[in-house]
Amino acid sequence: MTTRTIAPRRATPRRVEKETAATTVYHALKRDIVHGVLEPGHKLLIDQIAERYSAGTNPVREALNRLSSERLVDREDLRGFFVPPISLDDFRDIVRTRCWVEGKALEESIRNRTEAWEDAIILANHRLQNTPIHYYEHTEPGMPPPDNSPWEERHRTFHRALIANCGSRHLLRFADELMLLGERYRFISMANSYPRRRSVDEHQAIVDAALAGDTKRAVEALQGQYQLTLKIYEETMSGE
Amino acid sequence: MTTRTIAPRRATPRRVEKETAATTVYHALKRDIVHGVLEPGHKLLIDQIAERYSAGTNPVREALNRLSSERLVDREDLRGFFVPPISLDDFRDIVRTRCWVEGKALEESIRNRTEAWEDAIILANHRLQNTPIHYYEHTEPGMPPPDNSPWEERHRTFHRALIANCGSRHLLRFADELMLLGERYRFISMANSYPRRRSVDEHQAIVDAALAGDTKRAVEALQGQYQLTLKIYEETMSGE
DNA sequence: TCAAACAATATCATACATTATTTACGCATT
DNA sequence: AATGCGTAAATAATGTATGATATTGTTTGA
Numbered sequence: 001m002t003t004r005t006i007a008p009r010r011a012t013p014r015r016v017e018k019e020t021a022a023t024t025v026y027h028a029l030k031r032d033i034v035h036g037v038l039e040p041g042h043k044l045l046i047d048q049i050a051e052r053y054s055a056g057t058n059p060v061r062e063a064l065n066r067l068s069s070e071r072l073v074d075r076e077d078l079r080g081f082f083v084p085p086i087s088l089d090d091f092r093d094i095v096r097t098r099c100w101v102e103g104k105a106l107e108e109s110i111r112n113r114t115e116a117w118e119d120a121i122i123l124a125n126h127r128l129q130n131t132p133i134h135y136y137e138h139t140e141p142g143m144p145p146p147d148n149s150p151w152e153e154r155h156r157t158f159h160r161a162l163i164a165n166c167g168s169r170h171l172l173r174f175a176d177e178l179m180l181l182g183e184r185y186r187f188i189s190m191a192n193s194y195p196r197r198r199s200v201d202e203h204q205a206i207v208d209a210a211l212a213g214d215t216k217r218a219v220e221a222l223q224g225q226y227q228l229t230l231k232i233y234e235e236t237m238s239g240e
Numbered sequence: 241m242t243t244r245t246i247a248p249r250r251a252t253p254r255r256v257e258k259e260t261a262a263t264t265v266y267h268a269l270k271r272d273i274v275h276g277v278l279e280p281g282h283k284l285l286i287d288q289i290a291e292r293y294s295a296g297t298n299p300v301r302e303a304l305n306r307l308s309s310e311r312l313v314d315r316e317d318l319r320g321f322f323v324p325p326i327s328l329d330d331f332r333d334i335v336r337t338r339c340w341v342e343g344k345a346l347e348e349s350i351r352n353r354t355e356a357w358e359d360a361i362i363l364a365n366h367r368l369q370n371t372p373i374h375y376y377e378h379t380e381p382g383m384p385p386p387d388n389s390p391w392e393e394r395h396r397t398f399h400r401a402l403i404a405n406c407g408s409r410h411l412l413r414f415a416d417e418l419m420l421l422g423e424r425y426r427f428i429s430m431a432n433s434y435p436r437r438r439s440v441d442e443h444q445a446i447v448d449a450a451l452a453g454d455t456k457r458a459v460e461a462l463q464g465q466y467q468l469t470l471k472i473y474e475e476t477m478s479g480e
Numbered sequence: 481t482c483a484a485a486c487a488a489t490a491t492c493a494t495a496c497a498t499t500a501t502t503t504a505c506g507c508a509t510t
Numbered sequence: 511a512a513t514g515c516g517t518a519a520a521t522a523a524t525g526t527a528t529g530a531t532a533t534t535g536t537t538t539g540a
Binding site: 061 | 259311337408409410411
Protein backbone atom coordinates (compact mmCIF):
# COMPACT_ATOMS: atom_id res chain seq x y z
CA MET A 1 0.00 0.00 0.00
CA THR A 2 1.31 3.44 -0.88
CA THR A 3 1.50 6.11 1.75
CA ARG A 4 -1.16 8.71 1.16
CA THR A 5 -0.31 12.33 1.78
CA ILE A 6 -3.09 14.30 3.36
CA ALA A 7 -4.16 17.22 1.20
CA PRO A 8 -3.35 20.44 3.02
CA ARG A 9 -6.28 22.49 4.17
CA ARG A 10 -6.25 26.23 3.94
CA ALA A 11 -7.47 28.31 6.81
CA THR A 12 -9.47 30.36 4.34
CA PRO A 13 -11.21 28.81 1.34
CA ARG A 14 -9.46 29.32 -1.98
CA ARG A 15 -12.28 31.32 -3.50
CA VAL A 16 -13.88 33.94 -1.35
CA GLU A 17 -17.45 33.65 -2.55
CA LYS A 18 -18.20 37.19 -3.53
CA GLU A 19 -21.61 38.47 -4.30
CA THR A 20 -22.49 40.72 -7.18
CA ALA A 21 -24.74 43.72 -6.79
CA ALA A 22 -27.41 41.92 -8.79
CA THR A 23 -27.42 39.07 -6.30
CA THR A 24 -27.55 41.42 -3.32
CA VAL A 25 -30.52 43.24 -4.78
CA TYR A 26 -32.11 39.91 -5.67
CA HIS A 27 -32.04 38.77 -2.04
CA ALA A 28 -33.12 42.13 -0.69
CA LEU A 29 -36.05 42.35 -3.09
CA LYS A 30 -37.06 38.77 -2.40
CA ARG A 31 -37.08 39.42 1.33
CA ASP A 32 -39.04 42.64 1.06
CA ILE A 33 -41.63 41.15 -1.25
CA VAL A 34 -42.12 38.07 0.92
CA HIS A 35 -42.32 40.22 4.05
CA GLY A 36 -44.93 42.43 2.45
CA VAL A 37 -42.79 45.52 2.75
CA LEU A 38 -43.36 46.01 -0.94
CA GLU A 39 -47.10 45.87 -1.27
CA PRO A 40 -49.00 43.54 -3.60
CA GLY A 41 -49.94 45.12 -6.89
CA HIS A 42 -47.40 47.88 -6.41
CA LYS A 43 -45.37 48.88 -9.42
CA LEU A 44 -41.64 48.38 -9.13
CA LEU A 45 -40.00 51.38 -10.73
CA ILE A 46 -36.46 50.60 -11.76
CA ASP A 47 -35.02 53.91 -10.62
CA GLN A 48 -36.80 53.78 -7.28
CA ILE A 49 -35.62 50.25 -6.58
CA ALA A 50 -32.11 51.18 -7.65
CA GLU A 51 -32.01 54.08 -5.24
CA ARG A 52 -33.68 52.11 -2.45
CA TYR A 53 -30.99 49.44 -2.53
CA SER A 54 -28.14 51.74 -3.55
CA ALA A 55 -27.46 50.00 -6.83
CA GLY A 56 -27.47 50.74 -10.53
CA THR A 57 -30.34 50.09 -12.87
CA ASN A 58 -28.66 47.14 -14.51
CA PRO A 59 -28.28 44.95 -11.42
CA VAL A 60 -31.84 45.80 -10.47
CA ARG A 61 -33.17 44.64 -13.79
CA GLU A 62 -31.22 41.41 -13.53
CA ALA A 63 -32.61 40.75 -10.07
CA LEU A 64 -36.14 41.48 -11.23
CA ASN A 65 -35.74 39.17 -14.19
CA ARG A 66 -34.63 36.33 -11.93
CA LEU A 67 -37.53 36.90 -9.57
CA SER A 68 -40.01 36.99 -12.43
CA SER A 69 -39.17 33.38 -13.27
CA GLU A 70 -39.96 32.43 -9.68
CA ARG A 71 -43.28 34.23 -9.77
CA LEU A 72 -42.21 36.60 -7.03
CA VAL A 73 -42.62 39.52 -9.40
CA ASP A 74 -44.82 39.97 -12.44
CA ARG A 75 -43.26 41.23 -15.62
CA GLU A 76 -44.73 42.65 -18.80
CA ASP A 77 -42.66 43.62 -21.77
CA LEU A 78 -42.33 47.37 -22.09
CA ARG A 79 -44.65 47.91 -19.14
CA GLY A 80 -42.37 47.05 -16.28
CA PHE A 81 -42.35 45.00 -13.11
CA PHE A 82 -44.97 44.63 -10.40
CA VAL A 83 -45.38 42.98 -7.03
CA PRO A 84 -47.82 40.14 -7.71
CA PRO A 85 -51.33 40.83 -6.44
CA ILE A 86 -52.73 38.55 -3.78
CA SER A 87 -56.03 36.74 -3.83
CA LEU A 88 -57.77 34.06 -1.85
CA ASP A 89 -57.86 31.83 -4.93
CA ASP A 90 -54.12 32.15 -5.35
CA PHE A 91 -53.46 31.32 -1.73
CA ARG A 92 -55.77 28.32 -1.95
CA ASP A 93 -53.81 27.11 -4.95
CA ILE A 94 -50.51 27.59 -3.16
CA VAL A 95 -51.65 25.67 -0.08
CA ARG A 96 -53.20 22.87 -2.08
CA THR A 97 -50.16 22.46 -4.30
CA ARG A 98 -47.90 22.63 -1.29
CA CYS A 99 -49.84 19.82 0.36
CA TRP A 100 -49.33 17.63 -2.69
CA VAL A 101 -45.69 18.46 -3.23
CA GLU A 102 -44.56 18.32 0.39
CA GLY A 103 -46.82 15.36 1.11
CA LYS A 104 -45.15 13.40 -1.63
CA ALA A 105 -41.69 14.60 -0.58
CA LEU A 106 -42.29 13.63 3.04
CA GLU A 107 -43.56 10.24 1.98
CA GLU A 108 -40.39 9.63 -0.03
CA SER A 109 -38.21 10.99 2.75
CA ILE A 110 -39.67 8.46 5.17
CA ARG A 111 -39.26 5.67 2.66
CA ASN A 112 -35.57 6.50 2.26
CA ARG A 113 -35.06 7.32 5.91
CA THR A 114 -31.59 7.31 7.35
CA GLU A 115 -30.19 8.08 10.77
CA ALA A 116 -28.67 11.30 9.54
CA TRP A 117 -32.06 12.47 8.33
CA GLU A 118 -33.75 11.56 11.61
CA ASP A 119 -31.03 13.39 13.54
CA ALA A 120 -31.49 16.47 11.40
CA ILE A 121 -35.23 16.52 12.01
CA ILE A 122 -34.88 16.13 15.75
CA LEU A 123 -32.28 18.86 15.87
CA ALA A 124 -34.27 21.26 13.73
CA ASN A 125 -37.40 20.68 15.78
CA HIS A 126 -35.52 21.14 19.02
CA ARG A 127 -34.02 24.42 17.87
CA LEU A 128 -37.39 25.64 16.66
CA GLN A 129 -39.03 24.84 20.00
CA ASN A 130 -36.34 26.77 21.84
CA THR A 131 -36.84 29.89 19.76
CA PRO A 132 -39.45 32.15 21.31
CA ILE A 133 -42.01 34.09 19.33
CA HIS A 134 -42.42 37.72 20.23
CA TYR A 135 -46.06 38.58 19.91
CA TYR A 136 -47.08 41.92 18.53
CA GLU A 137 -49.78 42.34 21.17
CA HIS A 138 -47.15 42.22 23.87
CA THR A 139 -45.18 45.14 22.53
CA GLU A 140 -45.81 48.73 23.58
CA PRO A 141 -48.14 50.72 21.32
CA GLY A 142 -46.28 52.69 18.70
CA MET A 143 -43.33 50.36 18.79
CA PRO A 144 -42.13 48.68 15.60
CA PRO A 145 -43.36 45.14 15.02
CA PRO A 146 -41.20 42.52 16.75
CA ASP A 147 -38.43 40.82 14.80
CA ASN A 148 -39.11 37.11 14.60
CA SER A 149 -36.55 36.39 11.92
CA PRO A 150 -34.72 33.78 14.04
CA TRP A 151 -37.95 31.84 14.42
CA GLU A 152 -38.80 32.29 10.75
CA GLU A 153 -35.39 31.02 9.73
CA ARG A 154 -35.63 27.93 11.91
CA HIS A 155 -39.19 27.29 10.87
CA ARG A 156 -38.07 27.20 7.27
CA THR A 157 -35.14 24.97 8.17
CA PHE A 158 -37.43 22.56 10.00
CA HIS A 159 -39.79 22.12 7.09
CA ARG A 160 -36.90 21.75 4.68
CA ALA A 161 -35.35 19.10 6.92
CA LEU A 162 -38.54 17.06 6.93
CA ILE A 163 -38.53 16.60 3.18
CA ALA A 164 -34.79 16.88 2.53
CA ASN A 165 -34.44 13.13 2.22
CA CYS A 166 -36.89 12.71 -0.65
CA GLY A 167 -34.06 12.34 -3.14
CA SER A 168 -35.46 14.74 -5.71
CA ARG A 169 -33.70 18.01 -6.33
CA HIS A 170 -36.58 19.32 -8.38
CA LEU A 171 -39.27 18.46 -5.89
CA LEU A 172 -37.30 20.26 -3.20
CA ARG A 173 -36.98 23.27 -5.43
CA PHE A 174 -40.73 23.39 -6.04
CA ALA A 175 -41.38 23.02 -2.32
CA ASP A 176 -39.05 25.90 -1.62
CA GLU A 177 -40.75 28.15 -4.14
CA LEU A 178 -44.17 27.36 -2.74
CA MET A 179 -42.98 27.92 0.81
CA LEU A 180 -41.87 31.43 -0.10
CA LEU A 181 -45.08 32.21 -1.94
CA GLY A 182 -47.06 30.96 1.04
CA GLU A 183 -44.99 32.84 3.56
CA ARG A 184 -45.83 36.07 1.81
CA TYR A 185 -49.49 35.56 2.60
CA ARG A 186 -48.67 34.82 6.20
CA PHE A 187 -46.60 37.95 6.53
CA ILE A 188 -49.15 40.13 4.82
CA SER A 189 -52.24 38.87 6.61
CA MET A 190 -50.83 38.10 10.02
CA ALA A 191 -48.31 40.89 10.40
CA ASN A 192 -50.18 42.06 13.44
CA SER A 193 -51.32 38.79 14.91
CA TYR A 194 -48.95 35.87 15.12
CA PRO A 195 -50.54 32.45 15.35
CA ARG A 196 -51.56 31.52 18.86
CA ARG A 197 -52.20 27.92 17.98
CA ARG A 198 -49.91 25.35 19.44
CA SER A 199 -47.64 24.96 16.47
CA VAL A 200 -45.10 23.32 18.77
CA ASP A 201 -47.42 20.37 19.28
CA GLU A 202 -48.24 20.24 15.60
CA HIS A 203 -44.59 20.06 14.67
CA GLN A 204 -43.96 17.45 17.34
CA ALA A 205 -46.77 15.30 15.96
CA ILE A 206 -45.22 15.35 12.50
CA VAL A 207 -41.81 14.44 13.87
CA ASP A 208 -43.18 11.61 16.01
CA ALA A 209 -45.06 10.07 13.13
CA ALA A 210 -42.13 10.48 10.75
CA LEU A 211 -39.65 8.87 13.15
CA ALA A 212 -42.10 6.03 13.78
CA GLY A 213 -42.21 5.45 10.04
CA ASP A 214 -45.94 6.10 9.97
CA THR A 215 -46.13 7.72 6.57
CA LYS A 216 -49.86 8.22 6.48
CA ARG A 217 -50.05 9.91 9.86
CA ALA A 218 -47.02 12.10 9.19
CA VAL A 219 -48.31 13.33 5.85
CA GLU A 220 -51.75 14.02 7.28
CA ALA A 221 -50.27 15.96 10.17
CA LEU A 222 -48.17 18.03 7.79
CA GLN A 223 -51.03 18.73 5.43
CA GLY A 224 -53.35 19.43 8.33
CA GLN A 225 -51.07 22.21 9.47
CA TYR A 226 -51.18 23.87 6.07
CA GLN A 227 -54.95 23.48 5.81
CA LEU A 228 -55.28 25.12 9.19
CA THR A 229 -53.17 28.04 8.02
CA LEU A 230 -55.52 28.43 5.09
CA LYS A 231 -58.58 28.31 7.31
CA ILE A 232 -57.17 30.98 9.62
CA TYR A 233 -56.40 33.13 6.62
CA GLU A 234 -59.91 32.72 5.28
CA GLU A 235 -61.38 33.73 8.63
CA THR A 236 -59.07 36.71 8.89
CA MET A 237 -60.10 37.89 5.44
CA SER A 238 -63.83 37.43 5.93
CA GLY A 239 -63.68 39.15 9.30
CA GLU A 240 -62.48 42.42 7.81
CA MET B 241 -82.42 51.65 -14.55
CA THR B 242 -79.96 53.67 -16.60
CA THR B 243 -79.37 52.89 -20.21
CA ARG B 244 -75.99 51.28 -20.65
CA THR B 245 -73.92 52.39 -23.60
CA ILE B 246 -71.96 49.68 -25.28
CA ALA B 247 -68.27 50.42 -25.16
CA PRO B 248 -67.03 50.88 -28.73
CA ARG B 249 -64.69 48.21 -30.01
CA ARG B 250 -61.67 49.09 -32.01
CA ALA B 251 -60.91 47.23 -35.18
CA THR B 252 -57.32 46.86 -34.02
CA PRO B 253 -56.49 46.12 -30.41
CA ARG B 254 -55.30 49.07 -28.38
CA ARG B 255 -51.99 47.49 -27.47
CA VAL B 256 -49.99 45.70 -30.11
CA GLU B 257 -48.17 43.12 -28.00
CA LYS B 258 -44.58 43.90 -28.78
CA GLU B 259 -41.65 41.81 -27.74
CA THR B 260 -38.45 43.19 -26.31
CA ALA B 261 -35.03 42.01 -27.42
CA ALA B 262 -34.55 40.35 -24.03
CA THR B 263 -37.66 38.25 -24.57
CA THR B 264 -36.65 37.32 -28.10
CA VAL B 265 -33.25 36.16 -26.91
CA TYR B 266 -34.90 34.37 -23.99
CA HIS B 267 -37.02 32.25 -26.34
CA ALA B 268 -34.18 31.64 -28.76
CA LEU B 269 -31.81 30.55 -26.02
CA LYS B 270 -34.44 28.36 -24.43
CA ARG B 271 -35.10 26.64 -27.72
CA ASP B 272 -31.45 26.10 -28.53
CA ILE B 273 -30.65 24.74 -25.09
CA VAL B 274 -33.61 22.36 -25.09
CA HIS B 275 -32.79 21.22 -28.62
CA GLY B 276 -29.22 20.54 -27.64
CA VAL B 277 -27.82 23.00 -30.16
CA LEU B 278 -25.96 24.55 -27.26
CA GLU B 279 -24.13 21.64 -25.73
CA PRO B 280 -24.38 20.63 -22.08
CA GLY B 281 -21.55 21.99 -19.95
CA HIS B 282 -20.71 24.58 -22.56
CA LYS B 283 -19.92 28.05 -21.32
CA LEU B 284 -22.23 30.79 -22.49
CA LEU B 285 -20.07 33.79 -23.27
CA ILE B 286 -22.11 36.96 -23.21
CA ASP B 287 -20.50 38.50 -26.25
CA GLN B 288 -20.79 35.33 -28.30
CA ILE B 289 -24.46 34.92 -27.43
CA ALA B 290 -25.08 38.57 -28.18
CA GLU B 291 -23.55 38.24 -31.63
CA ARG B 292 -25.23 34.92 -32.30
CA TYR B 293 -28.69 36.36 -31.76
CA SER B 294 -27.87 39.84 -33.05
CA ALA B 295 -28.58 41.58 -29.78
CA GLY B 296 -26.80 43.70 -27.20
CA THR B 297 -25.14 42.29 -24.13
CA ASN B 298 -27.75 43.69 -21.80
CA PRO B 299 -30.79 41.86 -23.21
CA VAL B 300 -28.70 38.69 -23.30
CA ARG B 301 -27.91 38.95 -19.63
CA GLU B 302 -31.54 39.53 -18.77
CA ALA B 303 -32.54 36.46 -20.74
CA LEU B 304 -29.84 34.37 -19.06
CA ASN B 305 -30.96 35.55 -15.64
CA ARG B 306 -34.53 34.50 -16.35
CA LEU B 307 -33.42 31.10 -17.58
CA SER B 308 -31.20 30.57 -14.55
CA SER B 309 -34.27 30.67 -12.31
CA GLU B 310 -35.81 27.93 -14.42
CA ARG B 311 -32.72 25.77 -14.20
CA LEU B 312 -32.22 25.92 -17.95
CA VAL B 313 -28.88 27.62 -17.44
CA ASP B 314 -26.46 27.50 -14.54
CA ARG B 315 -25.18 30.74 -13.16
CA GLU B 316 -22.27 31.60 -10.90
CA ASP B 317 -21.56 35.09 -9.67
CA LEU B 318 -18.60 36.63 -11.47
CA ARG B 319 -17.93 33.41 -13.34
CA GLY B 320 -20.67 33.47 -15.88
CA PHE B 321 -23.36 31.28 -17.36
CA PHE B 322 -23.25 27.67 -18.50
CA VAL B 323 -25.48 25.15 -20.22
CA PRO B 324 -26.39 22.71 -17.43
CA PRO B 325 -24.54 19.40 -17.68
CA ILE B 326 -26.55 16.26 -18.19
CA SER B 327 -26.41 13.08 -16.17
CA LEU B 328 -28.39 9.90 -15.83
CA ASP B 329 -29.18 10.75 -12.22
CA ASP B 330 -30.58 14.10 -13.23
CA PHE B 331 -32.74 12.56 -15.93
CA ARG B 332 -34.00 9.95 -13.49
CA ASP B 333 -34.97 12.72 -11.10
CA ILE B 334 -36.75 14.63 -13.82
CA VAL B 335 -38.74 11.61 -14.96
CA ARG B 336 -39.64 10.56 -11.44
CA THR B 337 -40.73 14.06 -10.43
CA ARG B 338 -42.64 14.41 -13.65
CA CYS B 339 -44.54 11.21 -12.92
CA TRP B 340 -45.57 12.55 -9.53
CA VAL B 341 -46.49 16.02 -10.69
CA GLU B 342 -48.31 15.07 -13.87
CA GLY B 343 -49.85 12.03 -12.24
CA LYS B 344 -51.40 14.23 -9.60
CA ALA B 345 -52.40 16.84 -12.15
CA LEU B 346 -54.07 14.24 -14.37
CA GLU B 347 -55.89 12.79 -11.40
CA GLU B 348 -57.26 16.22 -10.50
CA SER B 349 -58.10 16.98 -14.11
CA ILE B 350 -60.22 13.87 -14.30
CA ARG B 351 -61.88 14.66 -11.00
CA ASN B 352 -62.86 18.12 -12.31
CA ARG B 353 -63.62 16.94 -15.79
CA THR B 354 -65.77 19.01 -18.07
CA GLU B 355 -66.93 18.66 -21.63
CA ALA B 356 -64.63 21.43 -22.76
CA TRP B 357 -61.65 19.61 -21.30
CA GLU B 358 -62.62 16.32 -22.94
CA ASP B 359 -63.08 18.08 -26.25
CA ALA B 360 -59.66 19.65 -25.97
CA ILE B 361 -58.01 16.31 -25.29
CA ILE B 362 -59.71 14.60 -28.19
CA LEU B 363 -58.78 17.43 -30.50
CA ALA B 364 -55.17 17.58 -29.37
CA ASN B 365 -54.80 13.82 -29.72
CA HIS B 366 -56.38 13.85 -33.16
CA ARG B 367 -54.06 16.56 -34.37
CA LEU B 368 -51.06 14.78 -32.96
CA GLN B 369 -51.99 11.54 -34.67
CA ASN B 370 -52.30 13.32 -37.99
CA THR B 371 -48.86 14.87 -37.77
CA PRO B 372 -46.28 12.60 -39.33
CA ILE B 373 -42.83 12.06 -37.89
CA HIS B 374 -39.97 12.31 -40.33
CA TYR B 375 -37.40 9.74 -39.33
CA TYR B 376 -33.76 10.52 -39.63
CA GLU B 377 -33.01 7.13 -41.12
CA HIS B 378 -35.30 7.86 -44.04
CA THR B 379 -33.45 10.98 -45.09
CA GLU B 380 -30.64 10.97 -47.62
CA PRO B 381 -27.14 10.72 -46.17
CA GLY B 382 -25.54 14.11 -45.63
CA MET B 383 -28.88 15.82 -45.38
CA PRO B 384 -29.73 17.95 -42.35
CA PRO B 385 -31.80 16.23 -39.66
CA PRO B 386 -35.55 16.41 -40.37
CA ASP B 387 -37.61 19.17 -38.81
CA ASN B 388 -40.23 17.68 -36.53
CA SER B 389 -41.19 20.90 -34.82
CA PRO B 390 -44.86 20.60 -35.81
CA TRP B 391 -45.02 17.22 -34.09
CA GLU B 392 -43.06 18.51 -31.10
CA GLU B 393 -45.40 21.44 -30.73
CA ARG B 394 -48.51 19.26 -30.86
CA HIS B 395 -46.98 16.71 -28.56
CA ARG B 396 -46.44 19.42 -25.97
CA THR B 397 -49.95 20.72 -26.51
CA PHE B 398 -51.39 17.25 -26.03
CA HIS B 399 -49.67 16.67 -22.71
CA ARG B 400 -50.60 20.13 -21.53
CA ALA B 401 -54.22 19.52 -22.48
CA LEU B 402 -54.35 16.33 -20.44
CA ILE B 403 -53.53 18.10 -17.20
CA ALA B 404 -54.88 21.55 -18.02
CA ASN B 405 -58.01 20.93 -15.98
CA CYS B 406 -56.25 20.27 -12.68
CA GLY B 407 -57.10 23.71 -11.37
CA SER B 408 -53.65 24.55 -10.11
CA ARG B 409 -51.64 27.23 -11.83
CA HIS B 410 -48.52 26.29 -9.94
CA LEU B 411 -48.72 22.58 -10.62
CA LEU B 412 -49.08 23.34 -14.32
CA ARG B 413 -46.07 25.58 -14.17
CA PHE B 414 -43.97 22.88 -12.55
CA ALA B 415 -45.14 20.35 -15.10
CA ASP B 416 -44.16 22.70 -17.87
CA GLU B 417 -40.69 23.24 -16.46
CA LEU B 418 -40.14 19.53 -16.08
CA MET B 419 -41.40 18.85 -19.58
CA LEU B 420 -38.80 21.21 -20.99
CA LEU B 421 -36.00 19.75 -18.89
CA GLY B 422 -37.02 16.27 -19.98
CA GLU B 423 -37.32 17.23 -23.62
CA ARG B 424 -33.71 18.33 -23.61
CA TYR B 425 -32.62 14.81 -22.80
CA ARG B 426 -34.77 13.42 -25.55
CA PHE B 427 -33.33 15.83 -28.09
CA ILE B 428 -29.77 15.24 -27.01
CA SER B 429 -29.88 11.48 -26.82
CA MET B 430 -32.25 10.69 -29.65
CA ALA B 431 -31.34 13.31 -32.17
CA ASN B 432 -30.51 10.59 -34.64
CA SER B 433 -33.10 7.98 -33.81
CA TYR B 434 -36.65 8.99 -33.25
CA PRO B 435 -38.75 6.60 -31.19
CA ARG B 436 -40.18 3.77 -33.19
CA ARG B 437 -42.48 2.66 -30.46
CA ARG B 438 -46.15 3.10 -31.04
CA SER B 439 -46.61 6.33 -29.17
CA VAL B 440 -49.90 6.78 -30.98
CA ASP B 441 -51.33 3.79 -29.16
CA GLU B 442 -49.87 4.94 -25.88
CA HIS B 443 -51.48 8.34 -26.21
CA GLN B 444 -54.77 6.77 -27.23
CA ALA B 445 -54.72 4.57 -24.14
CA ILE B 446 -54.30 7.60 -21.89
CA VAL B 447 -57.13 9.43 -23.62
CA ASP B 448 -59.47 6.43 -23.45
CA ALA B 449 -58.88 5.92 -19.76
CA ALA B 450 -59.20 9.63 -19.01
CA LEU B 451 -62.47 9.97 -20.90
CA ALA B 452 -63.81 6.86 -19.18
CA GLY B 453 -63.03 8.50 -15.87
CA ASP B 454 -60.68 5.66 -14.96
CA THR B 455 -58.17 7.68 -12.98
CA LYS B 456 -55.93 4.81 -11.96
CA ARG B 457 -55.54 3.44 -15.46
CA ALA B 458 -55.02 6.87 -17.02
CA VAL B 459 -52.32 7.84 -14.55
CA GLU B 460 -50.56 4.52 -14.93
CA ALA B 461 -50.62 4.82 -18.70
CA LEU B 462 -49.18 8.31 -18.52
CA GLN B 463 -46.47 7.38 -16.07
CA GLY B 464 -45.71 4.22 -18.00
CA GLN B 465 -44.93 6.27 -21.04
CA TYR B 466 -42.43 8.35 -19.13
CA GLN B 467 -40.85 5.31 -17.52
CA LEU B 468 -40.44 3.80 -20.96
CA THR B 469 -38.69 6.94 -22.17
CA LEU B 470 -36.30 6.61 -19.26
CA LYS B 471 -35.65 2.96 -20.01
CA ILE B 472 -34.89 3.69 -23.65
CA TYR B 473 -32.54 6.45 -22.60
CA GLU B 474 -30.75 4.15 -20.17
CA GLU B 475 -30.29 1.55 -22.90
CA THR B 476 -29.05 4.13 -25.35
CA MET B 477 -26.49 5.36 -22.88
CA SER B 478 -25.25 1.92 -21.85
CA GLY B 479 -25.03 0.80 -25.46
CA GLU B 480 -22.43 3.44 -26.31
C1' DT C 481 -68.17 63.42 -25.41
C1' DC C 482 -64.80 61.65 -27.99
C1' DA C 483 -60.51 61.59 -30.28
C1' DA C 484 -56.28 63.14 -31.79
C1' DA C 485 -52.00 65.48 -30.54
C1' DC C 486 -48.65 66.62 -27.25
C1' DA C 487 -45.87 66.20 -23.05
C1' DA C 488 -44.02 63.47 -19.35
C1' DT C 489 -42.38 59.30 -17.63
C1' DA C 490 -40.25 54.89 -17.77
C1' DT C 491 -38.55 50.93 -20.10
C1' DC C 492 -35.20 49.24 -23.08
C1' DA C 493 -30.85 49.08 -25.70
C1' DT C 494 -26.07 50.61 -26.65
C1' DA C 495 -21.54 52.13 -25.61
C1' DC C 496 -18.14 52.56 -22.39
C1' DA C 497 -15.62 52.04 -17.91
C1' DT C 498 -14.54 49.10 -14.04
C1' DT C 499 -13.49 45.02 -11.56
C1' DA C 500 -12.79 40.16 -11.07
C1' DT C 501 -11.19 35.90 -12.89
C1' DT C 502 -8.53 33.11 -15.85
C1' DT C 503 -4.51 32.15 -18.28
C1' DA C 504 0.38 32.56 -19.36
C1' DC C 505 4.86 33.06 -18.19
C1' DG C 506 9.14 33.39 -15.52
C1' DC C 507 11.63 32.01 -11.68
C1' DA C 508 12.88 29.30 -7.94
C1' DT C 509 12.81 24.80 -5.73
C1' DT C 510 12.84 19.81 -5.53
C1' DA D 511 13.03 17.79 -16.01
C1' DA D 512 9.02 18.41 -13.22
C1' DT D 513 6.55 20.90 -9.88
C1' DG D 514 5.09 24.83 -7.21
C1' DC D 515 4.60 29.71 -6.55
C1' DG D 516 3.96 34.47 -7.64
C1' DT D 517 3.25 38.01 -10.80
C1' DA D 518 1.42 40.13 -15.07
C1' DA D 519 -1.25 40.21 -19.21
C1' DA D 520 -5.60 38.81 -21.35
C1' DT D 521 -10.23 37.78 -21.09
C1' DA D 522 -14.80 38.21 -19.51
C1' DA D 523 -18.31 39.51 -16.25
C1' DT D 524 -20.25 43.41 -14.00
C1' DG D 525 -21.70 48.18 -13.47
C1' DT D 526 -22.54 53.16 -15.12
C1' DA D 527 -24.10 56.57 -18.17
C1' DT D 528 -26.59 58.03 -22.08
C1' DG D 529 -29.67 57.96 -25.89
C1' DA D 530 -33.67 55.77 -28.30
C1' DT D 531 -38.33 54.04 -28.07
C1' DA D 532 -42.73 52.90 -26.03
C1' DT D 533 -46.27 53.84 -22.84
C1' DT D 534 -49.08 56.80 -19.94
C1' DG D 535 -51.33 60.95 -18.71
C1' DT D 536 -52.96 65.51 -20.09
C1' DT D 537 -54.57 68.92 -22.95
C1' DT D 538 -56.72 70.72 -26.88
C1' DG D 539 -60.00 70.82 -30.59
C1' DA D 540 -63.99 69.35 -33.12
